[in-house]
Amino acid sequence: MHFEGSVEIRAPRDRVWAFVTDPNQVGGCGPGVESIEVIDDRHFRARAKVGIGFISARFLVDLEMAELTPPERAVIRARGQAPGSAVDATASMNLRDGAAVATTTMDWAADVTIAGTIASLGGRLIEGTANKMIGQTFDCMRSRLEA
Amino acid sequence: MTTQHVRVTVNGQPREADVEPRLLLAHLLRDAFGLTGTHVGCDTSHCGACTVIFDGRSAKSCTVLAVQANGAEVTTIEGLEQGGKLHPLQQAFWDQHGLQCGFCTPGMIMESTWLLGQNPDPTEAEIREGISGNLCRCTGYVNIVKAVQQAAAELRAAGAGTAEQASVAAGGR
Amino acid sequence: MSETYHAQAPTTTPEVGGMGHALKRREDPRFIRGKGEYIEDVMLPGMLWLDIVRSPYAHATIRGIDASEALKVPGVLAVITGRDLEAAGLHWMPTLAGDRQMVLPTDTVMYQAQEVAAIVADSRYAAADGVAAVLVDYEPLPVVVDPFKALEPDAPVLRPDRGPDKQTNRIWHWESGDKAAADTALAGSDVVISEDIYIPRIHVASIETCGCIADWDPVREHLTVHMTTQAPHAIRTVFSLVSKIPEHKIRIKTHDIGGGFGGKVPVYPGYVLAVVASLTTGKPVKWIEDRSENLQADSFARDYHVHCDLGTTKDGRLTGLRVRTIADHGYSDAAADPSKFPAGLFNVITGSYDLPAAFVEVDGVYTNKPPGGVAYRCSFRVTEAVHSIERMVDIAAHQLGIDPAELRMKNFIQPDQFPYHSATGWEYDSGNYPAALRKAMEIIGYDELRREQAEKRARGELMGIGISSFTEIVGAGPSHTFDILGIKMFDSCEIRIHPTGSAIARLGVQSQGQGHETTFAQIIAEELGIPATDITIEEGDTDTAPYGLGTYASRSTPTAGAATAIAARKIRDKARLLAAHLLEANPDDLEWTNGKWSVKGSPDRFKTIQEIAFAAYTNHPQGMEAGLEAVDYYDPPNLTFPFGSYICVVDIDKGTGQVKVRRFVAVDDCGNIINPMIVDGQIHGGLTMGLAPALYEAITYDEQGNNQAGTFLDYLVPTAMETPAWETDKTITPSPHHPLGAKGVGESATVGAPPAIANAVVDALWHLGVRHIDIPITPQKVWAILREKGVTA
Numbered sequence A: 001m002h003f004e005g006s007v008e009i010r011a012p013r014d015r016v017w018a019f020v021t022d023p024n025q026v027g028g029c030g031p032g033v034e035s036i037e038v039i040d041d042r043h044f045r046a047r048a049k050v051g052i053g054f055i056s057a058r059f060l061v062d063l064e065m066a067e068l069t070p071p072e073r074a075v076i077r078a079r080g081q082a083p084g085s086a087v088d089a090t091a092s093m094n095l096r097d098g099a100a101v102a103t104t105t106m107d108w109a110a111d112v113t114i115a116g117t118i119a120s121l122g123g124r125l126i127e128g129t130a131n132k133m134i135g136q137t138f139d140c141m142r143s144r145l146e147a
Numbered sequence B: 001m002t003t004q005h006v007r008v009t010v011n012g013q014p015r016e017a018d019v020e021p022r023l024l025l026a027h028l029l030r031d032a033f034g035l036t037g038t039h040v041g042c043d044t045s046h047c048g049a050c051t052v053i054f055d056g057r058s059a060k061s062c063t064v065l066a067v068q069a070n071g072a073e074v075t076t077i078e079g080l081e082q083g084g085k086l087h088p089l090q091q092a093f094w095d096q097h098g099l100q101c102g103f104c105t106p107g108m109i110m111e112s113t114w115l116l117g118q119n120p121d122p123t124e125a126e127i128r129e130g131i132s133g134n135l136c137r138c139t140g141y142v143n144i145v146k147a148v149q150q151a152a153a154e155l156r157a158a159g160a161g162t163a164e165q166a167s168v169a170a171g172g173r
Numbered sequence C: 001m002s003e004t005y006h007a008q009a010p011t012t013t014p015e016v017g018g019m020g021h022a023l024k025r026r027e028d029p030r031f032i033r034g035k036g037e038y039i040e041d042v043m044l045p046g047m048l049w050l051d052i053v054r055s056p057y058a059h060a061t062i063r064g065i066d067a068s069e070a071l072k073v074p075g076v077l078a079v080i081t082g083r084d085l086e087a088a089g090l091h092w093m094p095t096l097a098g099d100r101q102m103v104l105p106t107d108t109v110m111y112q113a114q115e116v117a118a119i120v121a122d123s124r125y126a127a128a129d130g131v132a133a134v135l136v137d138y139e140p141l142p143v144v145v146d147p148f149k150a151l152e153p154d155a156p157v158l159r160p161d162r163g164p165d166k167q168t169n170r171i172w173h174w175e176s177g178d179k180a181a182a183d184t185a186l187a188g189s190d191v192v193i194s195e196d197i198y199i200p201r202i203h204v205a206s207i208e209t210c211g212c213i214a215d216w217d218p219v220r221e222h223l224t225v226h227m228t229t230q231a232p233h234a235i236r237t238v239f240s241l242v243s244k245i246p247e248h249k250i251r252i253k254t255h256d257i258g259g260g261f262g263g264k265v266p267v268y269p270g271y272v273l274a275v276v277a278s279l280t281t282g283k284p285v286k287w288i289e290d291r292s293e294n295l296q297a298d299s300f301a302r303d304y305h306v307h308c309d310l311g312t313t314k315d316g317r318l319t320g321l322r323v324r325t326i327a328d329h330g331y332s333d334a335a336a337d338p339s340k341f342p343a344g345l346f347n348v349i350t351g352s353y354d355l356p357a358a359f360v361e362v363d364g365v366y367t368n369k370p371p372g373g374v375a376y377r378c379s380f381r382v383t384e385a386v387h388s389i390e391r392m393v394d395i396a397a398h399q400l401g402i403d404p405a406e407l408r409m410k411n412f413i414q415p416d417q418f419p420y421h422s423a424t425g426w427e428y429d430s431g432n433y434p435a436a437l438r439k440a441m442e443i444i445g446y447d448e449l450r451r452e453q454a455e456k457r458a459r460g461e462l463m464g465i466g467i468s469s470f471t472e473i474v475g476a477g478p479s480h481t482f483d484i485l486g487i488k489m490f491d492s493c494e495i496r497i498h499p500t501g502s503a504i505a506r507l508g509v510q511s512q513g514q515g516h517e518t519t520f521a522q523i524i525a526e527e528l529g530i531p532a533t534d535i536t537i538e539e540g541d542t543d544t545a546p547y548g549l550g551t552y553a554s555r556s557t558p559t560a561g562a563a564t565a566i567a568a569r570k571i572r573d574k575a576r577l578l579a580a581h582l583l584e585a586n587p588d589d590l591e592w593t594n595g596k597w598s599v600k601g602s603p604d605r606f607k608t609i610q611e612i613a614f615a616a617y618t619n620h621p622q623g624m625e626a627g628l629e630a631v632d633y634y635d636p637p638n639l640t641f642p643f644g645s646y647i648c649v650v651d652i653d654k655g656t657g658q659v660k661v662r663r664f665v666a667v668d669d670c671g672n673i674i675n676p677m678i679v680d681g682q683i684h685g686g687l688t689m690g691l692a693p694a695l696y697e698a699i700t701y702d703e704q705g706n707n708q709a710g711t712f713l714d715y716l717v718p719t720a721m722e723t724p725a726w727e728t729d730k731t732i733t734p735s736p737h738h739p740l741g742a743k744g745v746g747e748s749a750t751v752g753a754p755p756a757i758a759n760a761v762v763d764a765l766w767h768l769g770v771r772h773i774d775i776p777i778t779p780q781k782v783w784a785i786l787r788e789k790g791v792t793a
C-alpha cells in the first residue's frame, strides 16, 4: 500500500528536523506506541498496540533511520511483528521552508506491507485503518511542534 | 495466573471450579466438568457447535467466559434426556436422519430447543432462520428441518395434552 | 419433495434389515446424547498440549528464531524448531503424491500461516501464550501467487530443493487422449466454442477441525496416534517409513470423526510435531488446530484454470474437445491422487457425451500457497471436469440457439453403448443418461418453466434454468492402474461370526459421518440373513482392522462394500459345508434362502445361519477348521460410474445481484442402494457442498499471499437460510461388475451441482450478452455485470 501527502507545520525547519530524527519524540507520535527503546543513534525499537476492526495485536517494531540528509530528507524503515502478523514500512519525509516565515512543509510518502493474520482477518479494513493511523501520526507531530 | 472461583448449575447439578479469568465457558464445560457433548468448531462465534442454554436463552459457549457464568444455570446436550427418555428433538433428529457426523448435532439440538420454546409452531422459513447461526457441513439441512418439525408437532401435542389435563383438574368441562 | 426411492424391493425382512431398508442409523444414539467421542474429547493422563507458531509471510527467509521468552512462560516445557527436526532428519516428509513437504522449515517459509515452530506446554492456554512469545526474524522474499506468472521465465524458482533438471515451477505435465484426432475434429467443426473457466480454491471446512494425540510409550517402545484420519493404514505405513519406528510398533486409532470430505486424508505437520513432542517428552501430546489454522493452512481443493475448445456441428452434434489446464498446487503437490494420475481422473471430462475425439493436458504449478489439490468432497478432479464440460455444453446450446436439454439428449452416450469406451480411455460400466434427464425434467416441469421464463423475461425479470447431466467416476481402483505411494488401491473387510450368531466386521475404510456402522451391517445382513442390529462394525484401529486405503473419493461402497459382500459369501460357502454336516446331506443338495441352508425339495430340513454358527464352534466336522470367519481384500475389476441429471431454477434480484435458488431437482443414479435414507442424506449434503462453491465459498489471496478467507467471517459456509429445500429422486442402473450392483454416492452431488447453478445464472443473463461467469457467483459479481449491461432494479 502506498500513501503520500503533505503537511504544513508552523515551526521552523531545524526544529522539525530535530523532532523527526529524535526517536523519543517522533516515536511518541507513532500509532498505539506504548514504549520506545533507543538502541543507538540510528536504531530504535518500539512496542505498539494496533487494532483493525475487532482484532488487535501488540507489535514489536524495529526502526531504522535509513537515510538522514539534514535538514532536508529522512527515511525511516520499520519492520514489526506480532503473533502471526508482520508489518514492513518505509516512510520518507522531505522538508522545505513553508510559504510563511518559520513554517515548514513536509512532503511525506509511506509504503506499507502487512502480512499474516491481521492482513487475512482485517482484509478490507486495512487500507482505511492505515490511512487513519498515518493521518493521526502527522497530526500528533504537528500539534507537538506547534505547541 | 490468578484464578477465580465459579459456581454454575449445569443440567440441574451444582458444579464449581477455580478458573483463569480468560477461560471460555465451552472449555469449563468440556475440560473441567467433562461434558464433552458441547463442541467447539470455530474461533469467531460462527458455527454454533458450542450452543448451550444459558439462564434460559441460547448462547454460544465459546463466546462466554467461565467467570461470566458464575451463578448461572446452564443446560447442555447431556441434560436433555429425562428419566431415560430422549427429548423429542433428540428422537426426531434420529428418526429423520438429521445428523451424519454428529459434530454440529448437540449445538443444533440445543438451538432448536430454544427456538421451539420461543415459537412452538414455526414455519419452515422460521426454522431455517432460527438455526442459521449453526453450521452443518454434512446434512444439507433438509432433514434437520424435518426433525425440528417432527419435534414441534410432538411437543405441541404433549403441551395440548397437559393443558387439557390441567383444565380438567381445574374443574373445567 | 419426493418420498419414493424407486429402490429394488428389499428381499430381507425389516427385522433383518438388508439392502434397500431405510434402517435408522446405529451410530446416532451416542451422537444425539452428546456422547460421541471425537478427538478433542479424548483426554489421557499426563497429557501435554502442542500449539504452533505460524508464518505471517507467504515467502521469507528465516534468519533466526528466539524462543527464550517463550520458554519463560509458565507451563511451557519445550519449543521445537526446524533445526531440531533437521538433526533427526524429520524436517521434510513425503506427500501422498510423491512430492515432499516441510514439517517445519529450516530456512524458508513458503506460505502464510505455515508452521514455523511448535510449543509444548501443560495446558492449551499456556501453549498459546508460548506461541505469542516466540520471536522469529524473517527476511521477506518475492511472493508468487499467480500460477501463470510462476511459469514465466524470470519467476523465482520456489522449490530449489528439487533436482537440477527440475529448477522450474512446473511440477509436471500430463496428457491424455489423442491430440491429432482432437485437432482434426476441431478443424473440421462448423463451430468451435472456446472459454476460460476458473474453478477456485476452496476448503472442506468440516465442522470438526483436525487433531491428534500422539502417545509414545518409552518402555514398550510403542507409538499410538489417536487422530482424525480418513486413511489410518496408509498413515501408519507413512509414519513408519518416515520415523523408522517398525510398523508393528505403531498403532493409528481413530475416534468419531466430525466430517472429513477429503480434508482428513493428508498428513499435516501438526500430526508429526505431536509425535516428535511425545517422543521427546515421553508423554501423550495433543494437538487440535483452531478454525483459522484449519482454513489457512490445511490442504485445499480445486484451483484449476481450464481452457476448453469444444467443436460442434451447426445442428448441435458435438465433434471434439481440447482442454488445456493450469493446476495451482501451492508450494507442494500434496494431492492424494493415484500415482499414475497427477491430475486425478480429470480426463473424464468428456462427461456424459459421445465425443469422438478428445485431448486433455494439465500442468501442475508451484505457488506460495499452502499445498492444494487435495479434496472437497471429491479429490480426483472430477468436479473440475464436470464443471468444465457442463458449462461448455451449455454455452454451445445457447450459442447455437438449441435448448440445453435437447442438445444434451442429442449427444448423450446411449444406453445400448455401454460398456462405453471414452476418447480418453475410460470404460464406463453402465448408464441410462436420457432416462435420468427425462425424469428430472418431468419432476420440475421443464416446459412450463421455460414458458414462465419467457413471460418473465418479457417483463424484464431475471429467471434462469440450468441443467447438469454429470457422470462421476469413483471406486478407485483396480490394482493394475491404481496405487498411492505404491500401495494398491484395494480395500478390505474381515467378518467373524460369534457362536451365538451375532457378528463383528472390521474394515479398512473409515466413516466420517457416512453411516458405515449401519450400511456395512446391512450388506452382511443381506448376504447372511443375520439381523443388522446383531452386527458390530469396527473401523479405524490399525491393530485390528485389515489393511485398506481408507474412505475418500466415494470408494467405500465400491471397494470395502464389495469386500464385505465377498467376505460374507465366503462365510456362506463354509456355512454350507457345516449345514451339510449337520443335516447329513450333500452340500450340492443344499440351497440358500433368507439366512438358511435347506435341502432342495424339502424346505423343512434346514439350518439357520445362527445354528450353523453355533456348530462352527461346538460341533464342526472332523478335518474342518473350527470357527466361522472370512476376510476379503477386494480388487475392483473397474471403476464405477454413478451419474445423474440436476435441474436448477434461479431468480436474480436486479437491485442487489443476489441469486436465489428457487428449486433444485436432483435425479441420481448410484446403482443399487443399500440404505435409501442414508443415500438421500449423502445427496442433500453433497448438493449443499455444490451450492457452496457455486455461490459463496472461495479462498483468495492478496498480492502478498495473505489468505483473504481465513475464518468463517469471510469463508461463507451456507447456512440453512441460503440452502434450498433439495428435491431428490433416483433412477437405478446397477453396476454390472460390483458384487452388489452398487456404485457409490458420497460425492456425486458435489460434483454435479455447481454447473447446474452456474448454468441457471448464465441462462438468466444470456440475452444480455453474458456468456460465462466464474464461480462463486457472488452478488457483487452479478451486480457489476448488471450495471455494466445497463440493467437497474
Ligand code: FES
Residues within 6 Å of the ligand: B039, B040, B041, B042, B043, B044, B045, B046, B047, B048, B049, B050, B051, B060, B061, B062, B063
Ligand atoms: S465454537 Fe463456533 S460458535 Fe462457538
Ligand code: FES
Residues within 6 Å of the ligand: B098, B099, B100, B101, B102, B103, B104, B105, B135, B136, B137, B138, B139, C207, C258, C259, C513
Ligand atoms: S452432521 Fe456433520 S456437521 Fe452436521
